[in-house]
Amino acid sequence: MFNSLCGTVRGGTGDTLYLETGGVEWELAMPPNDVRTLVESGGEARVFTWLHHTDKDMRLFGFASAERRAMFLDLQKVEGIGPKAALKIMGGITEAELERALEEGDLARLELVPGLGRKTAQKMVLALKGRLVHGGAAASVPSSPYGELVNALADMGYDRKAAAAALEEAAALSARSGGATEGAEKESELFRLAILKLTK
Secondary structure, X not given: OOOEEEEEEEXXXXXXXXXXXXXXXXXXXXXXXXXXXXXXXXXXXXXXXXXXXXXXXXXXXXXXXXXXXXXXXXHOOOOOOOHHHHHHHHHHOOHHXXXXXXXXXXXXXXXXXXXXXXXXXXXXXXXXXXXXXXXXXXXXXXXXXXXXXXXXXXXXXXXXXHHHHHHHXXXXXHHHHOXXXXXXXXXXXXXXXXXXXXXX
């Protein structure tokens, strides 16, 4: 399915961005802060996408970065949070603030987000603490050159910090043993080795 669209920003307002690609103008639902960023920068842009398709509706969502999209998908893992709610949450709190509030269990800060009540805030902390880390406030979780693999492992339920560490160990082991050096073969090997380490 779509990973991203590259084109010319034609405008946007609120939570909607208009992007022209090859003579077709796309309407994308986006967090308002992402819309502002892309409209203000103008010109050519790459927008990371996610398609929401149901029997009654089809909507294309867009994000200024792959990390923002990953956060949007993580939020939907919380019971009671769908695409529209996730978009609203991302528009009501910065990425760094959200990560900090989740890591510290700061329910008071989460409740300040429009439309987010205490019960949902509690569910967010329980479901996402230690997992919703994309390079923002939680400095205790190091960045990793294997971001997509870390996300995949986190989707399987593993802690992001542990997943990043396991991938680093897997990469070192692979290099010592003369394993695959690049491409999909290397990623597959690292993913397999990381899972072995995480399940010990």
